[in-house]
Amino acid sequence: MYRPYQSHDFTPTREQMIRIIRENISPISKTEIVSLADSLGRICAQEVHSQNRLPNRPASQLDGIGVRFADFQNGMPDTARWKEGEEYYFSNTGVAIRDGYDTVVVIEKVSFDAEGRLRIAQVPSAPGEHVSPAGHFLEIGELLATPGMRMAPAHLGCFASGGITEVEVYKKPVVAIIPTGNELVPAGGPVPAGKNVESNSVMMAAFLREWGAEPLVLSIIPDEPQLIRAALESALARSDMVILNAGSSKGSMDYNIDVLEQMGRVLVYELGHGPGKHASFSMVGSQPVMGIAGPPVGAEITTDFYVHAAVDFFLGQPDVVPPLLEAALQEDFGGMRIDFCARLHIYLEDGVYKAVTVPRSMSRGRSVLHANARLYLHAGDTYTKGDLVRAELLVPKEYIR
Ligand SMILES: Nc1nc2c(c(=O)[nH]1)N[C@H]1C(S)=C(S)[C@@H](COP(=O)(O)OP(=O)(O)OC[C@H]3O[C@@H](n4cnc5c(N)ncnc54)[C@H](O)[C@@H]3O)O[C@H]1N2
Numbered sequence: 001m002y003r004p005y006q007s008h009d010f011t012p013t014r015e016q017m018i019r020i021i022r023e024n025i026s027p028i029s030k031t032e033i034v035s036l037a038d039s040l041g042r043i044c045a046q047e048v049h050s051q052n053r054l055p056n057r058p059a060s061q062l063d064g065i066g067v068r069f070a071d072f073q074n075g076m077p078d079t080a081r082w083k084e085g086e087e088y089y090f091s092n093t094g095v096a097i098r099d100g101y102d103t104v105v106v107i108e109k110v111s112f113d114a115e116g117r118l119r120i121a122q123v124p125s126a127p128g129e130h131v132s133p134a135g136h137f138l139e140i141g142e143l144l145a146t147p148g149m150r151m152a153p154a155h156l157g158c159f160a161s162g163g164i165t166e167v168e169v170y171k172k173p174v175v176a177i178i179p180t181g182n183e184l185v186p187a188g189g190p191v192p193a194g195k196n197v198e199s200n201s202v203m204m205a206a207f208l209r210e211w212g213a214e215p216l217v218l219s220i221i222p223d224e225p226q227l228i229r230a231a232l233e234s235a236l237a238r239s240d241m242v243i244l245n246a247g248s249s250k251g252s253m254d255y256n257i258d259v260l261e262q263m264g265r266v267l268v269y270e271l272g273h274g275p276g277k278h279a280s281f282s283m284v285g286s287q288p289v290m291g292i293a294g295p296p297v298g299a300e301i302t303t304d305f306y307v308h309a310a311v312d313f314f315l316g317q318p319d320v321v322p323p324l325l326e327a328a329l330q331e332d333f334g335g336m337r338i339d340f341c342a343r344l345h346i347y348l349e350d351g352v353y354k355a356v357t358v359p360r361s362m363s364r365g366r367s368v369l370h371a372n373a374r375l376y377l378h379a380g381d382t383y384t385k386g387d388l389v390r391a392e393l394l395v396p397k398e399y400i401r
């Protein structure tokens with residue numbers, strides 16, 4: 001299918017890129033049955049109805065004494081000679097009301113004098129007062145879940161009460177990651193001179209797990225078109241989507257786009273924002289392939305923007321935007337030729353959130369330690385010192401000090 005944006009000249013902004021991804025990804029329809037404990041965070045694929053009625057007998061709503069409302073028909077009776085187990089009994093919260101009783105008096109209205117004689121301070125106002133009728137919490141057949149709902153801990157609790165032990169959920173999208181580059185060696189081993197540690201797949205796999213996808217990390221592929229093609233074919237056969245990492249730019253060993261053009265349709269050759277500008281988006285048949293540039297900082301941002309959105313769309317969910325925080329920028333910033341996603345360090349001073357940009361010159365280690373927010377600037381946006389910016393938080397607001 002012809003796409004007007006399928007051109008070398010089209011370099012999408014973040015919003016445009018998200019739209020292209022949305023247009024090209026269909027929600028996964030395959031489902032599987034998982035145990036209730038394993039269903040946390042999964043997307044429910046069925047309507048679920050309670051099999052239990054709870055309470056299954058009328059139950060006490062409070063700690064108190066169970067009584068017969070008929071005894072209070074003419075106002076407060078003389079309770080001085082009432083005996084436990086006859087006119088009243090001790091009835092605790094959530095416990096079934098004993099046969100022959102119908103009403104509960106809260107314990108705070110009950111007292112006993114020195115001789116042990118019962119005194120009730122207030123006449124119950126109606127029969128059944130402080131009694132939960134059967135089915136008050138849950139009815140048989142009551143709707144507990146609808147398709148598309150993400151399972152949270154409270155849902156698991158409700159399912160358990162409803163007698164549900166297994167849930168039909170959509171399969172996790174499987175995202176294959178192909179690291180490429182002659183200079184890369186696997187993480188955890190020695191790093192020979194001139195080599196670099198393959199770390200992007202570690203980060204990407206962790207992101208994917210966090211978002212509810214299943215990572216499939218392939219071994220490092222050397223910069224050779226036939227090997228990249230073979231790796232892509234194998235990855236596509238085993239996944240819903242592929243991330244082809246690095247080899248995206250203009251170097252003599254950057255073959256990925258050529259291979260993708262041979263195998264499918266390249267819809268986006270390059271982004272209209274940095275860092276991570278050399279990201280691409282292709283369709284091979286009905287499967288998306290996301291090209292992510294090699295340098296880890298850009299790889300982090302573009303994976304977080306676009307692979308996250310793709311996973312959300314595979315799961316039939318909206319793309320989730322991070323929480324925003326207004327902070328006063330402590331420097332002049334902006335005026336870029338293309339859109340740019342800056343990393344910010346926000347701190348709290350005199351009760352005011354203040355932000356400084358994390359300079360690109362800072363080492364990767366220090367900058368990851370330092371950055372707690374991002375700022376997406378459109379081309380030409382300029383800020384002067386003191387301007388309020390709407391930052392996208394990478395940590396909960398409460399963590400900022
Ligand atoms: N002549 C030009 N050179 C470059 C341009 C350009 O426009 N013209 N763009 C620069 C920009 S911007 C980016 S981004 C990079 C894109 O690089 P590639 O995606 O082609 O990646 P490589 O060249 O293979 O590697 C770059 C860098 O990243 C490291 N890397 C790669 N994969 C991993 C991994 N899995 N884990 C950790 N680190 C990885 C790699 O070792 C290199 O250090 O191109 C610029 N150049």
Ligand code: MOO
Binds near residue numbers: 273276293
């Ligand atoms: O756009 Mo490249 O990603 O500078 O880092």
